[in-house]
Amino acid sequence: MKIVHVQYGASSSGNYTITLHKLMKSNGVDSSVLALFSNFVPDDPKIQFFGKLPNLKSRLDHKLQARLNKENNKEFGNFSYPKFGTDISGHPLVKHADIIYIHWALGGFLNLKSFKKIAELGKPVVFVIHDMWIFTGGCHYSFECDNFKTFCRSCQVLPNPSDFDRSSKLFAKKEQFFNSFENLFFVSPSKWMEKNAKSSALLKGKSITQIYNSVSENFQEMPSKSEKFIKRSNKKIIGFGANYISSPYKGFKYLLEALQHLGNRGLNEKYEILVFGSNLSDEVIDKIPFKVHYTGYLSNENDICEAYNSMDVFVVSSVADNLPTTVLESLRCGTAVVGFETGGIPEMVEHKMNGYLAKSLSSEDLADGISYCLEEGLRGKLKAEFADEAIMQSHLDLFASLKHK
Incomplete structure (x- = not known):
């Protein structure tokens, strides 16, 4: 055939x-x-x-x-x-x-x-x-x-x-x-x-x-957290990534609002942010109440795998998405995922098991999900399907x- x-x-x-x-x-x-x-x-x-x-x-x-x-x-x-x-x-x-x-x-x-x-x-x-x-x-x-x-x-x-x-x-x-x-x-x-x-x-x-x-075999959980893009400390790392961060489908504004909610809760010294992808401007970075590590666009799977293995949680704030590849990759790397109950995301993320499903378009619930995964030490895992x-x-x-x- x-x-x-x-x-x-x-x-x-x-x-x-x-x-x-x-x-x-x-x-x-x-x-x-x-x-x-x-x-x-x-x-x-x-x-x-x-x-x-x-x-x-x-x-x-x-x-x-x-x-x-x-x-x-x-x-x-x-x-x-x-x-x-x-x-x-x-x-x-x-x-x-x-x-x-x-x-x-x-x-x-x-x-x-x-x-x-x-x-x-x-x-x-x-x-x-x-x-x-x-x-x-x-x-x-x-x-x-x-x-x-x-x-x-x-x-x-x-x-x-x-x-x-x-x-x-x-x-x-x-x-x-x-x-x-x-x-x-x-x-x-x-x-x-x-x-x-x-x-x-x-x-x-x-x-x-x-x-x-399917998910590329290049994505695997590493024995210890990667330090290629961020020096490890006692702080938890919140991650986000997309080819085009400003895409209207990716809902980055909801992630920004969620991070601001976390900042208002006095968590500025507990978390840091790692972002990969295109189009993240200095103007937007200035609105994030946490230290931001921005890699820019990553052009190969080994680098992207290192990024997931640097994170303690990965956030997908998509408002319209089929089956985001980033979710599959993150879960395969052992990193829990927080996302909205939209598109195919609920087919990959089991609520409070390998991640957190936030109410659609609720930046406050997205913030709650991030906190839950980090405080509970939730790990990512691909479902058998x-x-x-x-x-x-x-x-x-x-x-x-x-x-x-």
Whole structure:
């Protein structure tokens, strides 16, 4: 069985596609990855990238999207109406594959025409639903909007919402695409996303399978606390990390409020903060009533693992998230997680067992959770459902079922 994973970018840090590819290979599956670009040089000939022209199209699409979305309501996150795309249906890895997995492949890499060319090959095409875009009119998370259950229009993200805005046009195009092919299948990394997908109008009647994401073997609990990014003392370390800290999905403002609550409780000398990721400004750091250690963006899994192993608790303040990889990584490193009861987070965190589930959008309860985990010395641990063996078996079962489609 030959599998190809199609992904926008291949990263050496926390990339679910590379992790799944390695898991499949280690279990005897002939797996490969086809990505637009990479930020590392792989030692695996099964990981391949495109050349200049597709990357040029991607850059043009980024510029066009930025212009189209200039006046968008940023509170609700990103909106993607892909214009440019590359036809990958003739690539050897795609032509020779038995099953094609499409992960996150927007950003000017694939568009609806690209999807159609792949589907026309007649092979099983598995879309992995990493966010809600595949079944909405263009947003990546719908927040409280449920138009995707009927027909997207009057989109809250767009500056001039109407019954005939970009969301309605894209929704109609997707509807035509999904209705034209019987060889399209879907995998949801969380039960929360699976529920949303099954309630969507676009995926009505489609095969949707829930399979959790795996965690890279590079994430492990160390025998003692790491001191790579912070000198250990008698203080407890509160951690946070995200690719883009300022992302509206990550809810950093709630973490900031929670830290201010802890500061008001007179805990300034008990805790310190460790943050990794992009876009943490000095202005924001000044609002945190604790000493802050900021690593910036970490580009490889070994460094990220060191960061988790420096922390006594990891906080994920996401307000819209599917199955945050940071939660899985932190738990695997033995660090308890505090997060809201949103998205797929409750599927990973057991309240007061391997972390704390705070009431949605309550920064005060988030603060209570941080204190609880630190004072109780709670340890992180992955649930059995996230074991590599269970995840791999689910994919093998999916392969077997697709043979008969």
